[in-house]
Amino acid sequence: MGELVRHAWLVARKDLHLEFRSRTAITSALVFTALVLVVFEHGRDPTAVSTIDLAPSILWVTFSFAGMLTLNRAFNAELENQALDGLLLAPISRTSLFLGKLVANLAFVAVVQVTGLLLFTLFFNVPVWTVWAPLVTVMILATTGFIAVGTLFSAMVVRTRFAELMLPVLLLPFLLPPLIAAVEVTAKLFAGRPLSEVAGWFRLLAAYDVAFVTLATLLFPATVTE
Amino acid sequence: MTLLRRGRLITGIALLLLGGVYVRALVFTPEERLQGLAQKIYYVHVPSAWSAMLAMGMVGLASILFLFLKDMRYDRFASASAEVGTAFSLVMLTTGPLWARPIWGTWWTWDARLTLTLMMFFMFIGYQVLRGAVADPGLRARYAAVVGICGLVLLPFIHLSVYLFRTLHPMPIVLKPSKPSLPGSMLETLLLSFGVFTLLYVGFVIQRYAIGEHTHDA
Numbered sequence: 001m002g003e004l005v006r007h008a009w010l011v012a013r014k015d016l017h018l019e020f021r022s023r024t025a026i027t028s029a030l031v032f033t034a035l036v037l038v039v040f041e042h043g044r045d046p047t048a049v050s051t052i053d054l055a056p057s058i059l060w061v062t063f064s065f066a067g068m069l070t071l072n073r074a075f076n077a078e079l080e081n082q083a084l085d086g087l088l089l090a091p092i093s094r095t096s097l098f099l100g101k102l103v104a105n106l107a108f109v110a111v112v113q114v115t116g117l118l119l120f121t122l123f124f125n126v127p128v129w130t131v132w133a134p135l136v137t138v139m140i141l142a143t144t145g146f147i148a149v150g151t152l153f154s155a156m157v158v159r160t161r162f163a164e165l166m167l168p169v170l171l172l173p174f175l176l177p178p179l180i181a182a183v184e185v186t187a188k189l190f191a192g193r194p195l196s197e198v199a200g201w202f203r204l205l206a207a208y209d210v211a212f213v214t215l216a217t218l219l220f221p222a223t224v225t226e
Numbered sequence: 227m228t229l230l231r232r233g234r235l236i237t238g239i240a241l242l243l244l245g246g247v248y249v250r251a252l253v254f255t256p257e258e259r260l261q262g263l264a265q266k267i268y269y270v271h272v273p274s275a276w277s278a279m280l281a282m283g284m285v286g287l288a289s290i291l292f293l294f295l296k297d298m299r300y301d302r303f304a305s306a307s308a309e310v311g312t313a314f315s316l317v318m319l320t321t322g323p324l325w326a327r328p329i330w331g332t333w334w335t336w337d338a339r340l341t342l343t344l345m346m347f348f349m350f351i352g353y354q355v356l357r358g359a360v361a362d363p364g365l366r367a368r369y370a371a372v373v374g375i376c377g378l379v380l381l382p383f384i385h386l387s388v389y390l391f392r393t394l395h396p397m398p399i400v401l402k403p404s405k406p407s408l409p410g411s412m413l414e415t416l417l418l419s420f421g422v423f424t425l426l427y428v429g430f431v432i433q434r435y436a437i438g439e440h441t442h443d444a
Binding site: 014024110132149151152153155157159160161162166169170172173174176177180181201204207208212216219223 | 292325339345348349351352355356359360365368369371372375376377378380383384386387388390
């Protein structure tokens with residue numbers, strides 16, 4: 001167990017190191033997030049739809065797109081010089097390889113989401129600070145399971161034709177349950193409703209995370225075994 | 227008899243019986259008082275939805291078996307089932323709006339079961355697109371199995387989340403804790419249709435499986 005966690009951490013640290021050195025992906029993801037928010041703001045009629053009604057959808061569609069774009073990164077980097085083969089030859093289990101990739105992806109998405117949330121507050125003037133704790137909780141819960149499936153799928157699609165298009169086609173159905181739950185919770189939070197009203201959604205999100213993190217971890221070896 | 231011929235025979239019988247279902251539904255089953263003729267589509271819509279879900283279940287099951295046993299026959303079966311499931315999903319997704327337009331006053335609505343089945347259709351498509359994008363048969367089988375299993379686990383979550391969200395679809399009237407709440411003759415026609423659609427599924431899948439065996443490419 002300790003070995004598993006240590007190896008997973010090594011893989012995650014390698015990925016984050018790589019990212020920190022080049023900063024190409026994270027910069028693009030952040031700019032992309034900002035641009036999507038701007039596009040959304042101009043894609044509505046301010047006299048017909050008030051910001052607060054649209055805010056939860058804008059926030060979550062932005063997060064979803066940004067999350068999906070960042071997923072291609074994790075295994076794309078391993079394609080060059082057959083780096084993936086090297087990783088697979090390393091004396092670490094497939095499970096720790098997956099968990100490492102998952103942790104790196106989650107860290108990456110977390111940076112994008114936190115920045116996105118700050119920009120969102122700035123652009124849309126929504127009362128985020130009063131509900132920051134449950135909002136961050138729902139961000140973590142709605143992202144974890146989805147990114148787990150995404151990490152699993154991205155390991156497969158990098159070696160297929162049309163990888164950039166293949167990932168969204170396979171992954172978007174998996175986005176639906178967390179997206180619905182997250183938008184519902186966020187809307188209730190912005191409207192100042194009590195937390196007890198959204199407890200059911202939190203349970204659904206937690207069940208989704210447990211199910212898909214487990215499933216993705218179990219299935220990952222099947223995608224890389226030669 | 228070869229597998230392909232056996233599949234053709236079963237499909238032929240099922241198609242004949244399907245004609246019988248039409249006759250029985252249109253001539254010998256009473257008309258629903260409020261919905262009139264539109265309700266007749268029920269005898270095609272619900273059984274095709276059943277066959278599509280059966281197909282999805284079988285894809286998931288065959289995927290699990292494939293990953294454990296590494297036997298390419300399960301992969302071929304999953305692939306055949308996904309293709310047949312796509313066809314049944316299409317029947318379900320076309321008959322549904324045809325009924326909904328006069329009864330609900332709209333072609334489409336984002337109700338739990340509609341969303342669920344639409345997503346199932348997209349997953350069938352995604353599954354097959356992925357298969358088409360991987361050249362190596364062993365790799366393709368493993369990738370497809372992973373997606374098949376994930377899809378099966380996803381469906382209950384979609385249903386639950388959209389169900390909590392909003393629902394308009396008629397509530398279950400046959401498979402529910404109390405007695406089925408439709409007249410005996412309608413229930414008989416429906417059950418007959420369920421049987422026929424299951425047989426159609428079996429016939430189609432056997433044929434598709436047999437074709438896959440010949441081409442070594444499915």
